Amino acid sequence: MSWDPSRRVFIREAGLAAVGIGLAPSSLMVRSARAAGAGERVLVKVFLRGGADGLNLCAPYADSEYYNLRGAIALPRPGSAGGVINLDGYFGMHPEFSPLLPFFDDGRLAFVHAVGNPQVTRSHFDAQDFMESGTPGDKGTATGWLDRAIARIPGSQVTQAVSFSSQLPRSFLGPEPVLVAQTLAAFDLRARNWRAEAETLLRVMYEADRTAVGATGRETFEAVNALLSAPASPPANGAVYPNASVGSSLRQAAQLIKAGLGTRAIFVNVSGGFDTHSNQLQNNSNDYRPLGQALAAFATDLGGLLDTVALLVTTEFGRTAAVNGAAGTDHGTGYCMMVLGGRVRGGRVLGRWPGLSRSLLYQERDLAATVDWRDVFQELARAQLGIAESLFPGYTPGPGVGVTT
């Protein structure tokens, strides 16, 4: 491990003093967590693990090659049963995204097509690693690109960077504190009649541990106390989240944003059936239904606060342009992003469409990539976190695709 775990230490002096005199430090922690304030801009990254197929997420229905290549798994044209939802006369989004149509129509949802990894790999693991470290071709990078982003903005409370996942995602790997949680409900120590005593004594134990384990223990107690202080906020404006994990993650992401705990970057891990080597139509419907519902609920729930948010939906690579032998597709290259937010320049499909005729496909099999994802990441970091300098070692990002204002 090449980063120094001791830099993850951030327990406040006040908290330490409170432990020393045997008090539960909750009340002191609350103030420090609150100080960060609401209304700051937030970047949300939703990662679809497995290589989500861009050609059926946002289908070029007006390109006849699409139907030649996709055969039985091509989505019908707009207006047909099960057809795509027309976006601009050329592209149509997957029919399960119908809850998102109002947000596309009022300009708060954009698609960015034919995005890809400049160092093409069709390995899930390497592609995710490259994308999250932000250094395609280099597996030795010690930090993730979101960790480097968080390091450049003021504040160090554990609620500044939050990941809804079972493990720390590579994007956040590094010295900055991150709250990783599958659920924030009942985020407290379970010691019925001796909770204060248990917390105090465990804090002493973890304070004495100067390794990453001790740092994690200290983060845990900071998170417990920050979240205990957050007001409960049920979904607003009639928003209804689906039961799927993407629904509960985005519901909690909205709660955090509304609570004003200084959260600036949120990662949402989605591990569905995106690796559609077989039975793609059914798998896509199963995944895109809750995804569309959850994104629409998130936007509805936040109301005016959506102006402070830019949410990016991304994946590690696209899939083969042609259907394979099992009504599915194999690992490919170019894919499609979605960006949702109050200040997003939406209502359009951005990027540069490379076309689907055989000679234009990458290695005659994949949608080619014409947009470097680092440019889009940097554009969003600039707009949401105010970061001008490159977050990608050895690379100077271009201006981006114009998805932000």
Next chain:
Amino acid sequence: MPAPDTLGPRVALHLLSRAGYGPRPGEIARVLDHGLTKWIEEQLDPQPDSELSSRLSRFTTLDYTTARILALTNADPRATGVVLDELASAKVIRAVHGRNQLQELLTDFWFNHFNVFVNDGFDRYAITAYERDAIRPHVLGRFRDLLGAASLHPAMLYYLDNYLNTLPRRVGGRVVGGINENQGRELLELHTVGVDAGYAQGDVVEASRVLTGHGIDNLTTSGGYLFRSGSHDTGAKQVFGLSLPSGGGAEEVEKLFDHLAIHPATARFLSKKLAQRFVSDDPPEALVARVADVFLRSGGDLAQVVRGLFGSADFWAEAFVTRKPKTPFEYVVSALRAAGAEVANPAAIRRALADMGQPLYACNPPTGYSNRGADWLNPSSQLARMNFALDLASGAMTGVTANARSLVRDAGGNPDDPRSAAETINRLVFGGTLRAETLSAAARVGSTGSVPVAARVGGLLLASPDMQVR
């Protein structure tokens, strides 16, 4: 091998936590008395464990074939739940109570290496047989046998879509079937030579062509392996240095396994992963090279490879002792063992593992769960671990019996005196190795309150940073 027998409880704890799931009460003293080297040799040569067998005897489906499980669930779909309950419960009970700790740990390691996902359709019915027949028998045998058994098991052929990987055919002007690259790619990337071995997309396609036709007889009745020669691509193939002439059949895949199983890149890839499991998240290069050398010289004999790891100076090096964070499963099992717990019904344990991010048999991607301890450190998982410890020690975990009071009393301590309770548990369970700060904090619990002193002390020690590492 160094002479670990001359060393004390700290070394015994290290061995029991690295080559097993950690000590049960009194085990450190027993193993020191028995001899650490002897313990290792016994672990490398597992004998029948009748006590474990009797604990598992109430489960009925562990020895069922996939066909029998399919018949059961075809008659009553609710039976699926029973089958999966039994599989996961047996895994926990084996790890907590089994004598052959190394065999259990390696079964977990190699299952994870050849991961399949329990919630993936047909695999619900095939996963019991998969672990029992394809993984467990080979974990101290030859890697070649493990590779063949796992790769051609219906559970894997389904999970990685190879049952759909066929030579494209023309039927009435339509193309039916075709190459599916999923298993061909993972065979190279995850199961054998590793992603950095230098193969190309062409090798993935050629490996997939070799795998065409290897499928499943019937997904709803027999669930058995079947090779369909008509679906096999008989053309000549070139896979990562292996040439196969045209006209081949089912035997081609065996030749490919032969080629990959003892490839230097495989030796290196697997040795690094094993060194990560047993020594350090970032194992020394020289250690990996030495273990890879044992792998190649022994023709991929996994018992020799593991023996080589235990015989390395790095395995015993102070620099690595207690530096590897436990995975959730390692933590939970080690806490149950440390508490001297009796597990009757592991349902609560399985829920806790899901809360910590490691639900049993439910890792969706083929990479399996992370082998790096550091990847499992996060506040949410940490809180779940602390709460698991507090529930366990206070007797609040349904289906699990643990009594800190009698543990302390039977060992001659005073369960109502915090310091005596802490010191007794430290001596009995940890061989006196707990950190001074951990011990003194646990000894500070108040002597009043509804949760007994010994339970609070035990809970804090199980929740301590000392318990999070091995």
